[in-house]
Amino acid sequence: MKANPPSTPTVSVPARGANGPSGGFPLARILGIESSCDETAAAVVENGRALLSNVVASQIDIHIQYGGVFPEVASRQHIKTIYAIVEQALHQAHMRLEDVDAIAVTRGPGLAGSLVVGINMAKGLGVATGLPVIGVNHLEGHIYSAWVYNAEKAIPVEPQFPLLALLVSGGHSELNLMKDHLQYQRLGGTLDDAAGEAFDKVARLLGLPYPGGPSIQKAAIQGDSKAFSFPRARLEGSWDFSFSGLKTAVLRVVRKYEETGTPLPVNDLAASFQAAVVDVLLAKTLRAAHTFKAREILVAGGVSANQSLRDAFLSQSEFPVHIPHLSLCTDNAAMIGAAGYYRLAYGQMDGLDFDAMPTWPLS
Numbered sequence: 202m203k204a205n206p207p208s209t210p211t212v213s214v215p216a217r218g219a220n221g222p223s224g225g226f227p228l229a230r231i232l233g234i235e236s237s238c239d240e241t242a243a244a245v246v247e248n249g250r251a252l253l254s255n256v257v258a259s260q261i262d263i264h265i266q267y268g269g270v271f272p273e274v275a276s277r278q279h280i281k282t283i284y285a286i287v288e289q290a291l292h293q294a295h296m297r298l299e300d301v302d303a304i305a306v307t308r309g310p311g312l313a314g315s316l317v318v319g320i321n322m323a324k325g326l327g328v329a330t331g332l333p334v335i336g337v338n339h340l341e342g343h344i345y346s347a348w349v350y351n352a353e354k355a356i357p358v359e360p361q362f363p364l365l366a367l368l369v370s371g372g373h374s375e376l377n378l379m380k381d382h383l384q385y386q387r388l389g390g391t392l393d394d395a396a397g398e399a400f401d402k403v404a405r406l407l408g409l410p411y412p413g414g415p416s417i418q419k420a421a422i423q424g425d426s427k428a429f430s431f432p433r434a435r436l437e438g439s440w441d442f443s444f445s446g447l448k449t450a451v452l453r454v455v456r457k458y459e460e461t462g463t464p465l466p467v468n469d470l471a472a473s474f475q476a477a478v479v480d481v482l483l484a485k486t487l488r489a490a491h492t493f494k495a496r497e498i499l500v501a502g503g504v505s506a507n508q509s510l511r512d513a514f515l516s517q518s519e520f521p522v523h524i525p526h527l528s529l530c531t532d533n534a535a536m537i538g539a540a541g542y543y544r545l546a547y548g549q550m551d552g553l554d555f556d557a558m559p560t561w562p563l564s
């Protein structure tokens with residue numbers, strides 16, 4: 202499904218006004234829709250970067266009782282809320298549907314029953330209005346979240362290629378070299394748990410609530426990151442990651458405390474675990490950026506919301522680092538609108554007969 206961009210962008214969306222700031226593509230307003238997991242989201246993004254509205258309805262409160270996302274419950278909840286979420290996104294952007302130039306929707310990867318809800322909404326709007334509809338890869342969306350800025354604030358510098366992109370989310374830990382828009386050379390990924398999954402599983406071991414990432418971050422603030430010396434799986438000679446050894450090391454410590462009946466030093470364990478994850482992600486990304494002569498680094502996905510990870514990259518990288526605004530790290534539709542814009546600008550157009558792709562690697 203991935204179309205490699207031609208060297209000269211062809212613009213398939215109706216031109217609107219002057220050229221955008223991102224290199225000469227005409228301005229276009231994209232309505233993004235996202236429903237791949239447990240967030241129902243809609244947003245309006247102009248020229249792939251300027252955020253005009255962003256609405257996210259999280260289902261965390263519903264799934265917290267299951268300790269994770271319950272797929273059937275998620276899709277039913279999407280059905281209940283999606284119409285209102287899209288209306289709210291248009292309202293916040295002071296627009297009607299006819300003011301939008303195209304609709305971008307997450308096509309995959311994700312939960313099949315959840316993806317279908319967003320896709321059907323987008324197709325329905327496409328049929329009703331004649332607007333082009335484009336199916337976007339959720340992982341590409343996470344990467345393009347780093348291009349998005351608040352339209353009411355100053356325009357931040359745009360990421361420059363070649364770019365080393367680290368995507369760390371609930372289901373993925375991927376290192377990609379991007380030589381241009383929409384081009385991904387996959388260098389490596391996780392061999393077992395994704396970084397976000399490791400946060401979620403370790404939080405459960407420590408008795409902290411779902412989702413684990415924010416819980417561990419909060420506990421870690423009160424903890425000593427040097428209290429436990431957890432393993433850093435460097436996997437020398439490879440660009441892959443592995444977090445299962447680290448998770449097992451935490452489990453062993455937890456068992457020991459349980460056996461002796463001593464209260465768990467939750468904060469110290471959280472801080473030590475978090476430090477190990479951050480060390481590994483930072484070291485490998487910096488090494489890859491040097492090896493592949495990247496100009497800049499991009500970090501995206503839910504785990505990029507982690508303050509310790511953000512601080513480490515921003516303070517220790519000699520390359521300029523792009524990290525999405527905190528509100529755009531976890532799932533949202535602004536990132537889908539942004540990625541959809543670049544897809545359209547490079548000539549990709551989907552009909553109305555595309556299906557959900559629950560499994561869909563980025564490259």
Ligand SMILES: Nc1ncnc2c1ncn2[C@@H]1O[C@H](COP(=O)(O)OP(=O)(O)OP(=O)(O)O)[C@@H](O)[C@H]1O
Nearest residue numbers: 370371372373397413414415503504506507531532
């Ligand atoms: N502050 C944080 N620190 C660490 N991890 C975090 C933080 N905030 C969120 N996360 C983690 O990010 C993950 C959610 O991110 P995201 O929404 O991108 O994942 P997903 O959409 O479920 O998976 P994918 O994008 O791979 O399909 C969860 O695993 C969560 O624990």
Ligand SMILES: [Mg+2]
Nearest residue numbers: 370371531532
């Ligand atoms: Mg995601």
